[in-house]
Amino acid sequence: MNAMTTLCAPTAPFGRLAAAMITPFTANGALDTDGAQRLATRLVDDGGCDALVLSGTTGESPTTSDTEKETLLRAVAEAVGNRARIIAGVGTSDTRHTVALARSAERAGAHGLLVVTPYYSRPTQEAVSHHLRTVADATGLPVMLYDIPGRTGTALTARTLLRLAAHPRIAAVKDCAYDPLKSAKVLAATDLAYYAGCDEQILPLRALGGSGCVSTAANAAPRAVRALLDAYDAGDTAGAARRQLALIPLIEAVTGGENPGTVTVKALLNHLGLPAGPVRGPLLAADAELTSRLADALQTTLDRTADAATAVPAAVPG
Numbered sequence: 330m331n332a333m334t335t336l337c338a339p340t341a342p343f344g345r346l347a348a349a350m351i352t353p354f355t356a357n358g359a360l361d362t363d364g365a366q367r368l369a370t371r372l373v374d375d376g377g378c379d380a381l382v383l384s385g386t387t388g389e390s391p392t393t394s395d396t397e398k399e400t401l402l403r404a405v406a407e408a409v410g411n412r413a414r415i416i417a418g419v420g421t422s423d424t425r426h427t428v429a430l431a432r433s434a435e436r437a438g439a440h441g442l443l444v445v446t447p448y449y450s451r452p453t454q455e456a457v458s459h460h461l462r463t464v465a466d467a468t469g470l471p472v473m474l475y476d477i478p479g480r481t482g483t484a485l486t487a488r489t490l491l492r493l494a495a496h497p498r499i500a501a502v503k504d505c506a507y508d509p510l511k512s513a514k515v516l517a518a519t520d521l522a523y524y525a526g527c528d529e530q531i532l533p534l535r536a537l538g539g540s541g542c543v544s545t546a547a548n549a550a551p552r553a554v555r556a557l558l559d560a561y562d563a564g565d566t567a568g569a570a571r572r573q574l575a576l577i578p579l580i581e582a583v584t585g586g587e588n589p590g591t592v593t594v595k596a597l598l599n600h601l602g603l604p605a606g607p608v609r610g611p612l613l614a615a616d617a618e619l620t621s622r623l624a625d626a627l628q629t630t631l632d633r634t635a636d637a638a639t640a641v642p643a644a645v646p647g
Contacts (some may be wrong), residue, residue: 341473342500343414343441344379345558346539347524348372349387351548351594354403354606360397364604366408368548371603373413376551379541381405382443384418386480387545387590392609395430399437420445420475424460435468443473443503443543454489465498472498473543477505477526494519502542505521506536512539513542528580529555532573535561545590546579549597549627553579553634571640575633580585582626587616596620597627598632608609 348445350372353364374380383405384390384398393401402417409415419442421427432441432491435576444464446457461518465472478484484506485493493499494515504512505526512534516523523539525531531542534556547554561569583593596615598605601622608614615623 335502336535339538339540340520341355341379341540342522343416343473343524343541345413345562346378346424346547346551346577347380347382347416347541347543347544348376348378348547348551349382349385349526349545350405351591351598351605352384352388352393352397352447353604354391354609355405355605358607358609360393360400361604361606362400362404364606365401366404367409368598368604369405370553372547373409375450376547376548377555378413380414380416380440381409382416382543383439384485385475385543385557386418387548387594389609389612390418390420395433397644399433402434402439410546412457414440416441416443416473418445418475419464420449422449423465423498427460427464429471430469430576431464431526435470439470441471441473441500442468443475445475445477445483446485454486455559457483457485458489460500461493464495466495468498470498470581471500472496473501473503473524474499475503475505475526479505481505484508487514489532490515490521491518493538494521501540504530504539504565509533528576528584529573531557531576532561532569533570545594546576546583548594549583549601550576550579550630550634553630556638557636568637568640571637572634575637576630578633579630582623588619593619593623597623600624 353361355361417439419430476485501522503526516538525534525542528546557572595605
C-alpha cells in the first residue's frame with residue numbers, strides 16, 4: 330500500500346470484508362451448528378473475511394428463533410475465535426424484541442450489532458431514530474445501521490443519519506439504499522464507516538470513502554471479493570475495476586433475479602458440497618436449472634478474476 334492510500338484509508342471498525350453468511354440447516358430443517366462452524370472457518374481462514382454477519386437477511390433471520398440465533402452465534406464464535414469479528418443481526422419491527430436480541434447477542438460473544446430500520450409499520454424518521462438509539466443504548470457493542478428501504482419500506486434520510494452519527498456506539502452503515510448522493514453527503518460530514526451491502530456497489534462506494542462491504546457473493550467467492558478490495562487499497566484502481574467487473578456474472582446470478590440471495594447462495598453452496606442445506610418457508614429451493622446457471626456464473630467469475638489478476642496494465646498516454 331502506498332503512502333497516499335495509507336493516509337486516505339477510511340476507518341473500518343468491522344474490517345473491510347464481511348460475509349453476509351447463510352445459516353446452514355440439516356436435511357430436516359434444523360439448525361446445523363457443525364455446518365455453520367465449518368462454513369465460518371472456511372470464510373475466515375480460506376476466504377480472507379474480516380467479519381461475519383450472522384442472522385441477517387441472507388441468514389434467514391425472519392424464520393429462525395431467538396434461541397437458534399443465540400446458538401448459531403455461540404457456535405460461530407467458538408469456531409473463529411478472535412480471527413474475525415462477528416456482527417449479529419438483531420433488527421425487528423419491535424423495539425423491545427430488538428433490545429432483547431441485542432443483549433442476548435452481547436452475552437453470546439458478538440463484536441457488533443446489525444440493526445435494520447423497523448419494517449412494515451413504516452414509522453416516522455423521529456420514531457426510527459428513537460428505535461435505533463434505544464437499541465444502541467442497550468449494550469456496549471458498536472452498531473451498524475442497515476439502510477435497505479427496498480425491503481423495509483423506510484429509508485434513513487441523510488438528516489437522520491447525521492443525527493445518529495453523534496451516538497457514541499453507532500459506528501457504521503450497511504448501505505443498500507441505492508442513493509449515492511445521500512451516502513456521499515453522510516460520508517463527507519461524519520465518521521460513520523460505510524459498507525456496501527450490494528455487491529455491485531463495492532468499488533463505487535469504496536472510491537467515495539467507504540470502508541468495505543457486507544457481501545452476499547462472498548459466501549461462494551470470498552477471495553474474489555477480497556482481491557477487489559486489495560487491489561484498490563494498493564492503488565491499482567484499474568485492477569480493482571477489472572475485479573469488480575469480473576464479479577458481475579456471479580452478482581447478477583445471485584442477487585439480480587427474482588430469487589433472493591438466500592435461495593441462490595444455498596443452492597450454489599449445496600452444489601459445491603459446502604454446508605448450506607434447505608431454505609425455510611416461505612422461501613422455496615432453487616431448481617436444477619437455476620442451480621446450473623449459478624454454477625456457470627460462479628465459474629465465469631472465477632475465470633475472469635484470474636484473468637484480471639494477470640492482466641497487464643494499459644500504458645498511460647503521453
